[in-house]
Amino acid sequence: MSPAIGATLNRVDGRFKVRGESRYSAEVPVPNLTHAVVVNAKIASGRITAIDTSEAERAEGVLAVLTHRNLSPVATVPKLLPSLAGLAAPGQSFFPMQDETIHYAGQPVAIVVADTIERADHAGTLIRFEYAPTPATTLLDQARDQAYVPERIFGGLLPGHASRGDVAKALAEAEVCVDTTYRFAPNHHNPIEPSASTAVWEDADRLTVYDSTQGPNSVQFTLAELLGLPPISIRVVSHAVGGSFGSKAMVWHHPALAALAARHVGRPVRLVLTREQMFTSCGHREEQEQRITLAAGADGRITALRHHKLSLTSPFDDWAEPSLQSPSVAYTSPNYEGIYHLVRGNTITPTFTRAPGEATGMFALECAMDELAERIGVDPLELRLRNYSATDPESGKPWSSSGLTECYQRAAELFGWHGRDPRPRSRREGQWLIGTGMASALYPVTQPVNPQRARARLYNDGTAVVEAGVSEFGTGVFTAMTQVAADGLGIPVERVRFVGGSSDLPNVTAAVGSAGTSAVGSAVHLATTQLRDELIRRAVADDHSPLRGADPAAVQVRDGKMVLRDRPDVGETYADLMHRTFMPDVEVLGTWNPPPQDAGYGVHTFGAQMAEVAVDADLGVVRVRRMVGVFAPGRVLNRKTAHSQLMGGMLWGLGQALLEATRMDPRMGRWANASLGDYLVPVNADAPDVVVDTIEVHDEVVNPLGMKGVGEIGVVGVAAAIANAVHHATGRRQYELPITLEKLL
Amino acid sequence: MKSYEALRTAPNPDHAVVRGPGEVEVHLHVNGESRTAIIEPRVSLLDALRDRLELTGTKKGCNQGACGACTVWVDGRRVLSCLTLAITCENREVTTIEALSEGDTLHPMQQAFLDCDAFQCGYCTPGQIMSAVALLAEGHVGDDTEIGEWMSGNICRCAAYPHIRAAIRRVRDEGGPGDASR
Amino acid sequence: MRPVSYSRATDVGAAIGAVSADPESAFLAGGTTQVDLLRIYVEQPRRLVDINDLPLNRIEELPGGGLRLGGLARMSDVAEEPELVRRYPMVAEALLLGASPQLRHMATIAGNLMQRVRCSYFRDVAAGCNKRAPGTGCSAIDGINRGHAVLGTSDCCIATHPSDLGVALVALDAVVQTEGPGGTRSIPIDDFFLLPGQTPEREHPLTHGELVTGIDLPPLPVAATSRYIKIRDRESYEFALASVAVAMSVVDDRITEIRLALGGVATKPWRARQAERLLDGAPATTESFTRAAEAELAPAVPHGMNTFKIELARRTIVRALEIMAQREGTT
Ligand SMILES: Cc1cc2nc3c(=O)[nH]c(=O)nc-3n(C[C@H](O)[C@H](O)[C@H](O)COP(=O)(O)OP(=O)(O)OC[C@H]3O[C@@H](n4cnc5c(N)ncnc54)[C@H](O)[C@@H]3O)c2cc1C
Ligand code: SF4
Ligand code: FES
Numbered sequence A: 001m002s003p004a005i006g007a008t009l010n011r012v013d014g015r016f017k018v019r020g021e022s023r024y025s026a027e028v029p030v031p032n033l034t035h036a037v038v039v040n041a042k043i044a045s046g047r048i049t050a051i052d053t054s055e056a057e058r059a060e061g062v063l064a065v066l067t068h069r070n071l072s073p074v075a076t077v078p079k080l081l082p083s084l085a086g087l088a089a090p091g092q093s094f095f096p097m098q099d100e101t102i103h104y105a106g107q108p109v110a111i112v113v114a115d116t117i118e119r120a121d122h123a124g125t126l127i128r129f130e131y132a133p134t135p136a137t138t139l140l141d142q143a144r145d146q147a148y149v150p151e152r153i154f155g156g157l158l159p160g161h162a163s164r165g166d167v168a169k170a171l172a173e174a175e176v177c178v179d180t181t182y183r184f185a186p187n188h189h190n191p192i193e194p195s196a197s198t199a200v201w202e203d204a205d206r207l208t209v210y211d212s213t214q215g216p217n218s219v220q221f222t223l224a225e226l227l228g229l230p231p232i233s234i235r236v237v238s239h240a241v242g243g244s245f246g247s248k249a250m251v252w253h254h255p256a257l258a259a260l261a262a263r264h265v266g267r268p269v270r271l272v273l274t275r276e277q278m279f280t281s282c283g284h285r286e287e288q289e290q291r292i293t294l295a296a297g298a299d300g301r302i303t304a305l306r307h308h309k310l311s312l313t314s315p316f317d318d319w320a321e322p323s324l325q326s327p328s329v330a331y332t333s334p335n336y337e338g339i340y341h342l343v344r345g346n347t348i349t350p351t352f353t354r355a356p357g358e359a360t361g362m363f364a365l366e367c368a369m370d371e372l373a374e375r376i377g378v379d380p381l382e383l384r385l386r387n388y389s390a391t392d393p394e395s396g397k398p399w400s401s402s403g404l405t406e407c408y409q410r411a412a413e414l415f416g417w418h419g420r421d422p423r424p425r426s427r428r429e430g431q432w433l434i435g436t437g438m439a440s441a442l443y444p445v446t447q448p449v450n451p452q453r454a455r456a457r458l459y460n461d462g463t464a465v466v467e468a469g470v471s472e473f474g475t476g477v478f479t480a481m482t483q484v485a486a487d488g489l490g491i492p493v494e495r496v497r498f499v500g501g502s503s504d505l506p507n508v509t510a511a512v513g514s515a516g517t518s519a520v521g522s523a524v525h526l527a528t529t530q531l532r533d534e535l536i537r538r539a540v541a542d543d544h545s546p547l548r549g550a551d552p553a554a555v556q557v558r559d560g561k562m563v564l565r566d567r568p569d570v571g572e573t574y575a576d577l578m579h580r581t582f583m584p585d586v587e588v589l590g591t592w593n594p595p596p597q598d599a600g601y602g603v604h605t606f607g608a609q610m611a612e613v614a615v616d617a618d619l620g621v622v623r624v625r626r627m628v629g630v631f632a633p634g635r636v637l638n639r640k641t642a643h644s645q646l647m648g649g650m651l652w653g654l655g656q657a658l659l660e661a662t663r664m665d666p667r668m669g670r671w672a673n674a675s676l677g678d679y680l681v682p683v684n685a686d687a688p689d690v691v692v693d694t695i696e697v698h699d700e701v702v703n704p705l706g707m708k709g710v711g712e713i714g715v716v717g718v719a720a721a722i723a724n725a726v727h728h729a730t731g732r733r734q735y736e737l738p739i740t741l742e743k744l745l
Numbered sequence B: 001m002k003s004y005e006a007l008r009t010a011p012n013p014d015h016a017v018v019r020g021p022g023e024v025e026v027h028l029h030v031n032g033e034s035r036t037a038i039i040e041p042r043v044s045l046l047d048a049l050r051d052r053l054e055l056t057g058t059k060k061g062c063n064q065g066a067c068g069a070c071t072v073w074v075d076g077r078r079v080l081s082c083l084t085l086a087i088t089c090e091n092r093e094v095t096t097i098e099a100l101s102e103g104d105t106l107h108p109m110q111q112a113f114l115d116c117d118a119f120q121c122g123y124c125t126p127g128q129i130m131s132a133v134a135l136l137a138e139g140h141v142g143d144d145t146e147i148g149e150w151m152s153g154n155i156c157r158c159a160a161y162p163h164i165r166a167a168i169r170r171v172r173d174e175g176g177p178g179d180a181s182r
Numbered sequence C: 001m002r003p004v005s006y007s008r009a010t011d012v013g014a015a016i017g018a019v020s021a022d023p024e025s026a027f028l029a030g031g032t033t034q035v036d037l038l039r040i041y042v043e044q045p046r047r048l049v050d051i052n053d054l055p056l057n058r059i060e061e062l063p064g065g066g067l068r069l070g071g072l073a074r075m076s077d078v079a080e081e082p083e084l085v086r087r088y089p090m091v092a093e094a095l096l097l098g099a100s101p102q103l104r105h106m107a108t109i110a111g112n113l114m115q116r117v118r119c120s121y122f123r124d125v126a127a128g129c130n131k132r133a134p135g136t137g138c139s140a141i142d143g144i145n146r147g148h149a150v151l152g153t154s155d156c157c158i159a160t161h162p163s164d165l166g167v168a169l170v171a172l173d174a175v176v177q178t179e180g181p182g183g184t185r186s187i188p189i190d191d192f193f194l195l196p197g198q199t200p201e202r203e204h205p206l207t208h209g210e211l212v213t214g215i216d217l218p219p220l221p222v223a224a225t226s227r228y229i230k231i232r233d234r235e236s237y238e239f240a241l242a243s244v245a246v247a248m249s250v251v252d253d254r255i256t257e258i259r260l261a262l263g264g265v266a267t268k269p270w271r272a273r274q275a276e277r278l279l280d281g282a283p284a285t286t287e288s289f290t291r292a293a294e295a296e297l298a299p300a301v302p303h304g305m306n307t308f309k310i311e312l313a314r315r316t317i318v319r320a321l322e323i324m325a326q327r328e329g330t331t
């Protein structure tokens, strides 16, 4: 039996998905169901002065019209805390509909419950609001002068500023200096499944919520605080989630609103956000600006990096995507200064968006690196190699594993990087200017804080069910866990069923920051290997077992049979042992305690990105022709699904580079393109074939299986590689994302 | 020149039948079965399928014609069920993802999507597959550029696009069936 | 969506009768505009008259060599009609570069000409918009207007006409056939689209209940050498930032016949008459093309974010003409 880990197994939930049988959260059949629609504030700042709900209440089929006046208030409003922490994880330290104040456009101001979705929606438009608006800030440009440096960001998990060495001195002494500022349009995740919650009260203190979330347990804990109920009263189920990309990583208002509405009408309530509401209800990548100052010697060796970031955050939280982390350790730089600046505006608190922080931070750094390479006349790849840091430049500690130089090498081979003519505009094919560019990719390995648990139960027919509270939103985690469990137990994957997607199951952290698979994978690995060891122990202790008296360490399991390592003919199956000893099943709860974040190593995932673009010389249209990404994500559990995630990430980078921008109308304080017709994401014709490869690195530090994660690293660096390629093609540097054609006319 | 005054008042059994705005009986033919829904005329085919007929395989991504997740076939042609009112589908044959496999045997396109890992979260997938099978029948599958263009009405935010093209190529090259009749 | 009643018309007279009798009614064809706008409360008819069963979906030869496209013919069917592809390739291309395959199966060509603008303020009932709610002001003029028009605008409305098909049709001098309470009419396509002026809510000269029954393409040999070029951010499934429909014949390096129209940059499908005048008889060179493009865009008025469209439109015109000249040169 060859190991299941690393094999290219088809997704275990794939059959259901291609048949349309997977039940996403808005699709679970519930008797006596009603439909809720949220009504949102149209102003960005001010107060509600009057509400008239009479017409809405009279409309056919309407069961309730709830506003801050009659909605039962929440018990407590927990503070923002990233869901990785394993506790209540609200997306912002604010809960709407508690009073008449409006802090941002799109803030929920009413909920209508009716017997059909059409009736609820229409009744929502019949509510009359009067507002007293006050001036709103919705763009950085409106309030730059009010920027401040927060003590900490990111729910208090990260410092607002950091430094090492003497940057000012290094800058003054620099032989070469690159000093540039990059601007980033806000981005929205836009998973194709809009967020949905279906709330069912079995009785006054038993609530089940079917919710589209990255972390059923986070939703459970958050609802417990908001509703003032103990966690035992709340069950959160997430059978299948239609993509998230960060929009479902934190717990936003809709599950609690659905629960409150359901309690009010005494019937189950389904609340599905509209596509437009997806732009104002679950965070976004904030509008931001980053200034990079690179000081280097004439040989290109970096002597200082200064990285300042300015973000537009909400009235409630000091939020910025952590863009400074990876750039601060990407290269040897003895002197460093990183500072976050925030401006408060009238917006929902921004949130994680795929490759949160790195997608923008590494864009800024890697574009500046390209500029530096050009200035000193060195190949961009060579410049990276010259500045490669074999240890974490921040702490001086060794990397738990790296593989970066191998990634560069392999990417260069696959792409055909060497022999590149560095001169801009040196290649032309008819109307198309052709250019190539590259970038490094780094993403921190984030560890959960709380213990990660999984349960494994083996039945006496040799099949096993393995459970953990993780949800499947496209990462392939159910498939990978099936493989981990199969190897842990020594049985074929067909005999394993992995069950996830419920807060009733052993607690694992929300699957965020690329940490989901490794967190739950570690727990599954421990649960299944402990279960295996338990059965081996029983076998060697059993007088009737052929393994009686054997050293447990000398026993291994293959295809469900425990055998002596050096005499595979001696042994018995799990099933034989269990039948003989009257065991219907055996069960083990595996607990993995994540190592502390500062365990004596620098922990990061590394990769290299390369892209070739064609730019229409007259019309400015940019098309990406091909991309190569090589990554060192540690152990790859399933080559097929991991490859898909990396590929998807790289195409996300393409969208970030060329298309994606949410545009704010500051007069109204509202997004002006809150639809999938107007917020452009790549379509099939935009997406070239992508070459993805991985470099095997062994990592004994991060977790028992040596996994570092593939969810985000694929995005990092792509936009920079594309921007650098655009420069190579046209000779024009790009300082603003997305790179739309007017910037190249 | 005809006079429309006469027509306006003349009894015309067909156009005289004004149905709604309240709930009316709507008779649909879905996946080879007759189904009746008591719905208002404003109900979309998508909501009728998902919320009234328990056919949740068809997905709602935008409800505005901008994503393709709701793709079904009406009279054998791929269309968007979110911009189609259910009541307009009386006398037409509606086919959804649920009708594609034959018992336990997946349609070759479903199998190809599975084998090529042509999806991640799977939410756009029923729409992609309904589109892909229809596309084979339409015939615009010469090369990847053509497939890409003709599959661009189905957004996949997980960006499985290259694998979607691979799945379609595979079924094309195997001479797989181009419609649900297998 | 508001509650709405529904009936299905079985003949043209009945359809016209039903709609013209009730000011709060509307035709429902493919529904890709109508249902979309109903759902976001921009259109609010109380009654829909389904015209999909009307026998208006044929494509027929006209005496004298033109083609008549039935108003209810679907975009996808028209685009694949062999005679149309042969005689009017720009029409087929304009159709195929629009929307998506699914939408093209639903959408009728009459509906395509009748579709409403994609201006996001028009689509947002909480925003001021003279077109949707006359007198409430135009939010786009000082707002997010990257996609908006630079030609044919007024101080009341700057929304781009979204139709691709319309651009090819104005280049060809197509004729819209209608039938209404007052009888039948033939409306030259250029008169079918109205400039916003002070009445942006009026987009076409049809009376309530007047049905577009067909579109006539005149016999036009030059149309056999024609192209539709569409420039947009995304490779597909997007409206135009700029587009050009061009039919041209060149004899001995001189332009002997030219038809040119612009999309994506004007408040109606824009016949580029100024450019045509300069190109007619001119040498088929990049200089003539550039001069013509500049002349056509001379009256363009930018509004901030959409300033680039003036240059983009010029260059797209030149590109389209160069493509035609090369093709003409090689055949
Ligand atoms: C996401 C999306 C992308 C799109 N992209 C493009 C694009 O790139 N290029 C492009 O050109 N178009 C595009 N469209 C627009 C699409 O082509 C039009 O919506 C469609 O052509 C309208 O035709 P329909 O039959 O669906 O009309 P309907 O929606 O049924 O009707 C539209 C309007 O016309 C009226 N009407 C319909 N038929 C008649 C008739 N025979 N006589 C009189 N009045 C009539 C209706 O009452 C209604 O007011 C797109 C649409 C969507 C939703
Ligand atoms: S441009 Fe026209 S459609 Fe848009 S807001 Fe102004 S008036 Fe309305
Ligand atoms: S849901 Fe119909 S196109 Fe998006």
Ligand code: FES
Binding pocket: A192, A242, A243, A474, B118, B119, B120, B121, B122, B123, B124, B125, B155, B156, B157, B158, B159, B160
């Ligand atoms: S598989 Fe997730 S959107 Fe396509």
